[in-house]
Structures are given as structure tokens and as C-alpha cells.
Amino acid sequence: MRAVKGDQKTRIALTLNGRKLAAEAEPRLLLSDFLRHGLGATGTHVGCEHGVCGACTVLVDGVAVRSCLTLAVQAEGREVRTVESLAAPDGALNPLQAAFRDHHALQCGFCTPGILMSFTDFLSRTPHPSEAQIREVLSGHLCRCTGYANIVAAIKEAASSSPASRSDAEEGDHPERA
Amino acid sequence: MMAQQTKIRRKEDASLLSGRGRYADDLPVPVGTLYAHVIRSPHAHADIVRIDARRALAHDGVWTVLTGEDVRKLSDPFLAAVKTPVQQWSLAVERVRYVGEPVALVVAESRYVAEDAAELVQIEYAPLPAVIDPVAACAKSVPLLHPQAGTNEVSVREFRYGDTNAAFSRADRRIAMTTTFPRLSFTPIECYVVVAQHNAAENGYDVTANFQGPFSMHPVMARALRVPGPKLRLRIPPDSGGSFGIKLSVFPYIVLMALAARVTGRPVKWVEDRIEHLVAASSGPNRVTQIETAVTNDGRVLALRLDQLEDYGAFLRAPMPGPLYRMHGAVTGAYDIANVDVINRVVLTNKMPASLIRGFGGPQLYLALERLMHQIAVELDLDPLEVIRRNLVAAQKFPYRAAAGALYDSGDYLRAVDIATGGGRLDELKRRRAAARAQGRAYGIGFAAIVEPAMSNMGYLSTLMSKEAREKAGPKSGAVSMATVNIDPLGAVTVTADVTVQGQSHETVLAEIVADALGLRPDDVEVVLELDTAKDQWSIAAGTYSSRFASGTAVAAHMAAAQMREKLKAIAAKQLNVLPDDVELAGGKIRSRSNPDNALPFGRVAATSHWSPVLLPESMAPALSETAAWTPPELEPPSRDDRINTSLTYGFVFDMCGVEIDPVSYQVRVDRYVSMHDAGRILNATIADGQIRGSFAQGVAAALYEEFTYNEEGAFLTGTFADYLVPTVSEIPEVEILHYESPSPLTPLGAKGLAEGNCMSTPACIANAIADALGIADVTLPATPRRIHALLERAGEAGER
Numbered sequence: 001m002r003a004v005k006g007d008q009k010t011r012i013a014l015t016l017n018g019r020k021l022a023a024e025a026e027p028r029l030l031l032s033d034f035l036r037h038g039l040g041a042t043g044t045h046v047g048c049e050h051g052v053c054g055a056c057t058v059l060v061d062g063v064a065v066r067s068c069l070t071l072a073v074q075a076e077g078r079e080v081r082t083v084e085s086l087a088a089p090d091g092a093l094n095p096l097q098a099a100f101r102d103h104h105a106l107q108c109g110f111c112t113p114g115i116l117m118s119f120t121d122f123l124s125r126t127p128h129p130s131e132a133q134i135r136e137v138l139s140g141h142l143c144r145c146t147g148y149a150n151i152v153a154a155i156k157e158a159a160s161s162s163p164a165s166r167s168d169a170e171e172g173d174h175p176e177r178a
Numbered sequence: 179m180m181a182q183q184t185k186i187r188r189k190e191d192a193s194l195l196s197g198r199g200r201y202a203d204d205l206p207v208p209v210g211t212l213y214a215h216v217i218r219s220p221h222a223h224a225d226i227v228r229i230d231a232r233r234a235l236a237h238d239g240v241w242t243v244l245t246g247e248d249v250r251k252l253s254d255p256f257l258a259a260v261k262t263p264v265q266q267w268s269l270a271v272e273r274v275r276y277v278g279e280p281v282a283l284v285v286a287e288s289r290y291v292a293e294d295a296a297e298l299v300q301i302e303y304a305p306l307p308a309v310i311d312p313v314a315a316c317a318k319s320v321p322l323l324h325p326q327a328g329t330n331e332v333s334v335r336e337f338r339y340g341d342t343n344a345a346f347s348r349a350d351r352r353i354a355m356t357t358t359f360p361r362l363s364f365t366p367i368e369c370y371v372v373v374a375q376h377n378a379a380e381n382g383y384d385v386t387a388n389f390q391g392p393f394s395m396h397p398v399m400a401r402a403l404r405v406p407g408p409k410l411r412l413r414i415p416p417d418s419g420g421s422f423g424i425k426l427s428v429f430p431y432i433v434l435m436a437l438a439a440r441v442t443g444r445p446v447k448w449v450e451d452r453i454e455h456l457v458a459a460s461s462g463p464n465r466v467t468q469i470e471t472a473v474t475n476d477g478r479v480l481a482l483r484l485d486q487l488e489d490y491g492a493f494l495r496a497p498m499p500g501p502l503y504r505m506h507g508a509v510t511g512a513y514d515i516a517n518v519d520v521i522n523r524v525v526l527t528n529k530m531p532a533s534l535i536r537g538f539g540g541p542q543l544y545l546a547l548e549r550l551m552h553q554i555a556v557e558l559d560l561d562p563l564e565v566i567r568r569n570l571v572a573a574q575k576f577p578y579r580a581a582a583g584a585l586y587d588s589g590d591y592l593r594a595v596d597i598a599t600g601g602g603r604l605d606e607l608k609r610r611r612a613a614a615r616a617q618g619r620a621y622g623i624g625f626a627a628i629v630e631p632a633m634s635n636m637g638y639l640s641t642l643m644s645k646e647a648r649e650k651a652g653p654k655s656g657a658v659s660m661a662t663v664n665i666d667p668l669g670a671v672t673v674t675a676d677v678t679v680q681g682q683s684h685e686t687v688l689a690e691i692v693a694d695a696l697g698l699r700p701d702d703v704e705v706v707l708e709l710d711t712a713k714d715q716w717s718i719a720a721g722t723y724s725s726r727f728a729s730g731t732a733v734a735a736h737m738a739a740a741q742m743r744e745k746l747k748a749i750a751a752k753q754l755n756v757l758p759d760d761v762e763l764a765g766g767k768i769r770s771r772s773n774p775d776n777a778l779p780f781g782r783v784a785a786t787s788h789w790s791p792v793l794l795p796e797s798m799a800p801a802l803s804e805t806a807a808w809t810p811p812e813l814e815p816p817s818r819d820d821r822i823n824t825s826l827t828y829g830f831v832f833d834m835c836g837v838e839i840d841p842v843s844y845q846v847r848v849d850r851y852v853s854m855h856d857a858g859r860i861l862n863a864t865i866a867d868g869q870i871r872g873s874f875a876q877g878v879a880a881a882l883y884e885e886f887t888y889n890e891e892g893a894f895l896t897g898t899f900a901d902y903l904v905p906t907v908s909e910i911p912e913v914e915i916l917h918y919e920s921p922s923p924l925t926p927l928g929a930k931g932l933a934e935g936n937c938m939s940t941p942a943c944i945a946n947a948i949a950d951a952l953g954i955a956d957v958t959l960p961a962t963p964r965r966i967h968a969l970l971e972r973a974g975e976a977g978e979r
Contacts (some may be wrong), residue, residue: 028290029290036203041197042197042201042203043196043197043198043199044197045367045368047367047369047452048452048898049452050453050899052898052899053452055367082197083195083197084196084197086195086196086197087192087196093192093195093196100195101187101192101195102187104186104188104865104868106191106194107420107681107682107868108194108366108367108368108418108419108421108681109194109199109417109419110199110366110368110419110420111367112194112195113197116195135908139906139907139908140906142367142899142904143367144365144366144367144420144422144872144904145420145868145872146872147872147874147910147913148875148907149871149910149913150868
């Protein structure tokens with residue numbers, strides 16, 4: 001492990017959505033701030049900065065984490081995936097995103113990226129979850145607009161129809177990165 | 179028109195789902211932007227003895243530290259709706275009056291540096307005794323928040339409609355109760371964001387903020403900054419991460435960051451964090467209501483008396499005390515009650531200032547009114563539903579003028595109630611209650627019937643002035659809604675409007691409305707809703723609040739599109755060689771009605787004003803941009819006898835639910851919930867139900883979970899999401915949504931508001947069900963396990979005596 005000094009900026013290199021990137025950051029910088037303001041990936045949102053609301057959830061090496069409870073230096077050398085990676089390069093939504101649209105599972109959309117990333121991870125490991133399992137994972141996120149019912153419906157549909165979630169499980173990777 | 183039952187595809191969604199939203203903190207800032215951090219009071223009430231910022235100013239990267247003294251020199255106090263000697267600035271001056279009150283602002287090259295430097299600012303306070311309880315705050319002997327006001331009870335108004343005393347003297351029974359509505363917010367997941375710039379050469383401010391309106395606050399901000407309105411350019415980003423009323427209260431920070439930009443000569447950005455948001459952003463006001471009714475033995479309400487004491491915290495910010503007056507004309511709710519006396523009292527305490535939150539006065543009123551209706555049934559040994567039914571405004575009375583002045587535009591309340599309770603729904607609830615009770619479980623049924631106002635009369639607040647003062651100040655009334663339809667050089671259509679985006683799908687619905695009028699598909703219409711006060715159409719009523727969209731801006735868009743359509747028909751008539759009356763717009767074409775083959779593409783006709791204006795019919799102005807301003811005449815100023823039509827449209831909501839209380843954990847579980855809505859004509863069924871579900875979740879939150887709590891010394895006890903309990907998916911029960919449509923005769927679209935109803939009805943409905951389950955009258959919200967336990971302990975002790 002590399003030693004870093006508290007008051008000095010350090011170069012942090014990571015893979016963001018399949019692209020190798022690097023930027024300078026203080027060791028105390030949160031991963032959420034690094035992604036948004038250091039790397040320009042503003043799709044990840046910050047809602048509470050104390051790990052409750054889930055809006056800032058991203059994948060680090062395929063596992064959902066709260067980027068507000070993670071330091072940027074902890075992502076050094078890792079693969080980080082954010083909401084910007086989900087749609088195809090031509091903008092076509094993936095099955096999970098499309099299910100959210102078809103079920104009116106978002107209103108203001110601020111909490112949505114975190115929920116999408118949590119379930120990108122979860123559905124890759126559990127392609128055919130029960131509704132209770134979906135609700136348990138979703139209970140790690142706060143949404144103030146929808147009352148949640150349509151989010152549950154969207155995830156159920158995505159889980160039942162999405163080949164992408166299964167291919168994620170098999171390959172552990174995203175087609176975009178191939 | 180286009181009530182769509184099929185799955186919709188919102189125009190908003192593709193971007194939001196792809197991380198391509200443009201929320202306030204996502205937007206690029208000018209090179210050289212500085213970042214601000216607010217230092218807040220740890221005391222509920224204290225004099226500021228000394229602020230020493232020298233060490234902070236010596237810290238690398240720090241540009242300035244502003245204090246109340248700077249703000250007092252550079253700005254004027256905020257104008258308020260109620261004239262009192264109380265002054266409020268964007269930072270505390272001389273004294274702090276609530277935990278979390280902004281005391282100083284550190285401006286530095288980064289947010290992290292600003293927070294480091296904040297720890298170096300030394301502030302010495304001399305603590306004062308705090309006043310927290312609103313009833314106690316009215317006593318003579320308590321400390322005053324604002325000694326110059328001479329009292330904490332800064333506004334008291336009495337209203338009399340009909341002959342309440344006579345009704346009380348002839349009634350069979352009097353029934354009274356006291357309800358308290360808690361403090362809460364709906365905490366949007368995106369907090370406040372402000373980016374302010376100052377151009378010293380022009381003494382002009384340019385501010386981007388996720389402010390939600392109403393834009394009646396724009397002159398308040400401009401006056402505080404001592405500039406004419408046009409010198410405060412306010413821009414609202416295209417996306418906002420929820421608001422629910424809360425983002426009105428970003429306005430003091432808009433002024434504060436504007437001053438910081440002026441002092442530093444640099445753009446200044448501030449992003450509120452969650453801890454700041456919970457402690458000091460905004461709260462709905464808590465209210466203590468004493469309500470009393472004169473009834474006949476068969477449950478007919480002859481008269482009401484309400485004494486409403488509303489706690490606005492440390493300051494009465496404009497446009498407060500809105501929640502006390504927004505419902506005023508409709509204070510009798512869904513009931514036909516001719517006699518009502520109201521006392522409205524405003525008290526200040528050492529809590530964060532209260533302001534707009536979704537429901538805005540409705541939850542407080544209906545908790546009192548609907549708990550009373552339930553209690554009437556209990557005391558007269560009647561069926562609670564029957565008491566509601568006997569008092570509802572009858573269908574043949576519409577349009578109905580309520581005692582305090584509201585003009586209920588349409589409805590058939592009894593019919594809506596019958597539909598909701600029919601279909602075996604109520605029978606099933608009763609079966610479930612009987613089965614649970616047979617096993618010794620605590621199960622109750624509750625009802626609530628409410629009127630849901632939409633599109634506020636901007637003059638309603640003047641009801642709190644005496645009629646003499648109103649006459650002196652000049653009439654205030656009405657509400658303007660504005661929208662513009664534009665045509666580009668290839669005939670493509672764009673729409674702008676006077677709303678702020680917060681997730682209500684305005685882009686989708688406006689596209690549907692305008693496309694419908696122009697014979698296009700919604701995908702053909704671009705809607706751009708970022709608002710810029712320097713360039714867009716707006717009035718003081720602009721913004722997204724008080725459910726003004728369906729009855730207001732949607733109508734303006736419909737009118738603007740109709741204006742454009744009529745012009746295009748005249749232009750096409752000349753090109754098609756037919757009379758304008760024979761022209762129709764359909765399927766992307768403009769064509770002869772009698773000979774549809776005689777047609778031109780929409781874009782070709784629409785582009786005429788760009789490329790060939792000489793071809794326009796004589797005396798026609800080019801059809802490039804049509805703006806409509808909709809201002810319904812029914813929103814009259816308060817009458818001489820204090821009657822006020824507070825809103826334009828009045829929907830109806832009837833809820834019923836069954837709840838069960840766990841005998842071990844005392845958790846209230848909502849077993850079944852049915853919500854019937856008459857919101858006039860539904861513009862888009864999917865979006866309507868989405869709004870209702872969201873409102874319902876917030877109603878459940880208010881009933882069972884969320885509360886801002888303070889201890890007796892004024893310490894704030896709910897400063898994180900671990901203490902302030904926002905419901906997750908596990909806490910929100912299923913709701914069966916029903917609709918009954920009584921189109922409003924007062925708007926061309928017939929649509930009413932529907933996004934606030936359950937914030938108003940659900941807390942009362944659940945409280946009634948808890949009262950029924952436990953056989954008690956005193957239900958305090960939120961009905962947490964701890965409260966339920968205490969209630970049962972008290973009831974048990976009373977039973978033993």
C-alpha cells in the first residue's frame with residue numbers, strides 16, 4: 001500500500017466506467033467529491049454524506065458502496081462504475097433503466113442513480129430475487145418523491161426480463177468495456 | 179383531452195436515468211469561484227458577545243469571513259408579510275435565536291478549506307433562556323425572542339362568519355378537543371445550492387440557485403440587496419432534486435452568497451450539507467388547535483370555533499404565516515357549515531423558522547377537523563362515516579360558497595365516498611377489524627374527508643390585515659400563470675413556462691398539452707423549464723408550489739398553444755386557398771377540414787413567419803412566439819367582511835384505512851389504505867397516481883415517523899437521518915387509489931391539483947384509526963411506538979383510578 005501525506009495532494013488513478021483516469025486529490029477527499037468535481041462524473045449524487053440515503057452509491061470492483069463514506073484514495077487502482085455507464089453509447093437505456101422509465105419509478109430523479117447502481121450489483125449476483133429481497137435492498141435508499149411502489153414494480157420487471165442482469169452475473173462486466 | 183391510461187414515457191426520464199440530469203451542483207461554475215461554509219449557532223438563544231475571525235483570515239486560501247455586522251452594513255432586513263418591529267438578515271445580528279442559525283460565513287478557495295478555517299473562528303455567546311413550547315411562549319412572563327416586538331405572539335386575528343354564538347346556544351351538544359400538529363419537513367434528497375456572482379461595474383447580481391418560488395420572493399431578495407429587481411438576475415437550474423415546498427427557504431442564502439460575492443469580488447458557491455439542512459433549512463409550522471363544535475344529537479354540525487396557534491420558530495419570514503391563511507376560505511373543509519369563528523395566532527419560539535412544506539396548512543387544519551368529526555361520532559355513539567356523510571356539502575350546492583369565502587367549483591362528495599366505501603372495501607375493513615378484535619388485537623378504522631385547494635390566490639395573506647389596513651395598502655388578489663410557445667426556423671416547437679422543475683413531470687404534461695393543440699406528437703415538442711428572471715416570462719406567482727400547475731400553468735400553455743394555432747390557421751388558409759375556419763391541425767399537418775388532401779406539413783406553415791413574413795395575412799404579427807397569461811377572475815381580494823376565495827380549484831379526497839397496533843412493539847401498522855381523489859379532469863393518469871403515491875408516503879411519514887424535536891433548552895435532537903426517520907420502502911404501505919372526476923368549470927382544462935391531498939388527509943385518517951383501535955381521544959402525531967406506549971400507560975392509569 002502506498003503511503004500518502006495528509007496535507008499533500010496525491011495522484012489517484014482508477015478506471016471509471018472502463019476508462020483509465022487520474023487526478024490529484026487530498027487524501028481526505030471523499031470519493032463522491034472526487035468523482036463529481038475531480039473527474040466530472042456528476043451523475044452520482046450526494047444526499048446526506050453520512051451513509052443513510054444511498055444516493056451516492058457506486059460500484060467499486062463490482063460491489064455497491066456509498067461513495068460518501070469512501071475516500072478517493074481507497075479507489076486507487078480500482079474499477080469504479082457509475083450511472084453514466086448503464087446506457088449504451090447511443091443512449092439506449094439498459095433493461096433496468098427502461099423498467100424505471102416504463103413504471104414511472106422516478107420523479108425528480110435525484111436518488112435514482114444510487115438505486116440503479118445498488119441493483120446493478122444486486123441483480124448481477126441475484127438474477128431472480130424475491131420481492132422481499134428487492135425490498136430489503138431498496139430499504140438502503142431514501143426516495144422522497146415516489147413512495148417506492150413504482151420502484152419495486154420496475155425492479156421486479158427488470159429482474160424477470162433482463163438478460164443483461166444475467167450476463168452481468170456470468171461475465172461480471174459490461175458490454176461497453178469489451 | 180388526453181387522459182392517458184397507457185404506460186407513459188416521460189420526456190424527463192432518459193436523461194435522469196443516465197446521469198445526465200443538470201442539477202444545481204452539476205452545473206459548471208465560473209473560473210475563480212470560491213466556496214462558502216456557514217458557521218451556525220450551537221445555542222437556541224444567546225447574545226453574540228464577540229466574533230474573532232483573525233486566525234481564520236490568516237489561514238491559507240481564506241478570502242473573507244462575513245458576520246452579522248457586515249451583513250447589516252451591506253444589506254437591508256428582509257421584508258415580511260406581517261408588519262412587526264422584528265428584523266431579520268441573512269446572518270444573525272447581535273443575537274442568535276435557534277440552534278443552527280447562520281452566524282458567520284467563511285469564504286475560501288475550496289469547501290474543505292472553508293470548513294477548516296471555520297474551526298478557527300472564535301465566537302463568544304452569552305446564553306439566554308429559550309422558549310420552545312408555543313403555548314408557554316404566549317405567556318406574559320416568558321423571555322421574548324424579539325424584545326422590540328413586546329410579545330412572542332406577533333399576530334392575532336379573529337374572524338366571524340355566520341352566527342356561531344346563536345348556533346352554540348341552540349345546539350344539542352358541544353364537543354371540543356385539542357390537537358397538536360408536529361414539526362416536520364419532507365427533506366428533499368438534494369439540499370440547497372447557490373452560486374452567486376456580483377458585477378461591481380454594474381452593481382448587479384447574477385445568482386443560480388435551486389429556488390422553487392413563489393417569485394414574490396424576488397423583490398424581497400432584491401430589496402435586501404438594495405438593488406432594483408432587474409439587477410438581481412436569478413436563474414433556476416433545469417433539474418432539482420425534490421423540493422416539496424422546502425426550497426422556497428433557500429432565499430436568505432441567495433442573499434448571503436450574493437453579499438459574499440460582492441465582498442470578495444469572486445463568484446461564490448455554497449452547497450448545503452444534510453446536517454445543515456435538517457437543523458436549519460426549513461420546517462412546516464407546528465400548530466396547536468382548540469376546536470369546538472355545536473352539534474345536533476344526530477351528528478349535524480351547526481357551528482365551529484377554532485383557535486389556531488401556529489409556531490413559526492424564530493422569525494416570521496415572507497410569505498409566512500401562509501399555512502394559517504392558505505386554507506382560510508376553506509376552513510370548514512368538505513362540510514356544509516354556515517357558522518364558524520376562527521382565531522388565528524402566530525407565535526415565535528427558539529426553533530428554526532417555519533415555512534412552506536407540501537400540504538401547507540392543510541395537514542394542520544384537517545387533523546383538527548377530522549379528529550373532531552371522529553370524536554363527534556364517539557361521543558354521540560354514531561358511525562363516524564355517517565357523521566361525515568351527514569355534513570358533506572351536497573352535490574346540488576355546487577358551485578358552493580363556503581362560510582369563510584372559498585368557492586368550491588365542482589364535486590359530488592357523497593358519490594365519491596360511496597364509491598370508495600363500496601365495492602366491498604369498507605365491509606372488508608370491518609371484517610378485518612372484527613376478526614382482529616375477536617383475537618384481542620388492537621385494530622381500528624379511520625376516515626378523512628378533505629377539500630384540496632389548488633392555485634393560491636396571491637391576495638390571501640392580506641386577510642390577516644384588518645380591512646382598514648387592506649384598504650390603505652391597496653387590493654391584493656389573483657394569480658397569474660404564464661407560458662410561451664415558440665416556433666423555430668424549421669417549424670419546430672418549444673415551450674417555456676413559469677414553473678420550477680422538481681420532479682412533477684411538467685415537461686411531459688406541457689408537451690402533451692401543446693402537442694394536442696397543434697396536432698403534433700408530444701415528442702415533437704421541446705419543453706425548456708430552466709427559469710431566468712432576466713429573460714423568461716414570470717409573475718410573482720411563478721414557481722412550483724400550492725399545486726398551481728394543473729389549474730394554472732397548464733392552462734396558460736393550453737392558451738398559448740391555442741393562440742399559436744389560430745395564427746397558423748390564418749397563415750395556412752392563405753396558402754391552402756381556404757377560409758381559416760376550414761383549417762385544422764392534425765397528424766403533423768395543417769390541412770383543409772373539408773378536403774384533407776389539401777394539406778401542408780406543420781413545419782412548413784409554422785416556419786413562414788421566419789422565412790417569408792410578407793406572406794402573412796394582413797395586419798398579423800409574426801407567429802414566432804405566443805405567450806399567454808392566465809388570470810382567473812374568481813381569485814378576488816378579501817371582501818370587507820373578511821371572506822376570501824383562497825384558491826381557484828378545490829378537489830376532494832376521501833381516505834379510509836385500517837391499522838393494527840403491535841401489542842409488543844407498539845408499532846402502528848397500516849393494514850389497508852384506500853384513497854379516493856376527485857381532482858377534476860386528470861391530465862395524465864400515470865403521473866397523477868405517481869404524485870398521489872408520493873404525497874401518501876409523506877402523509878404516512880407525518881403520521882408515524884418524522885418529527886423535528888427539540889428539548890426544553892432548545893437543543894435540536896434530530897440532526898441526522900439516523901435520528902430523523904424518513905420512511906424507507908419497508909415503512910410505506912400499499913395504497914389503493916381511486917378516482918372520480920368532476921371537471922372544474924373554472925378552467926379550460928377542467929383539471930385541479932392533486933399532489934398535496936394525502937399530505938393533508940393521511941395524517942388525520944391514520945390518527946382516527948389509531949383512536950378507534952385504542953378507544954382513546956388523545957392521539958399525538960407522529961404516533962411512534964414510544965408515544966403509543968405512553969398513551970396506553972396513561973389510559974391504563976386512568977382506568978385504574
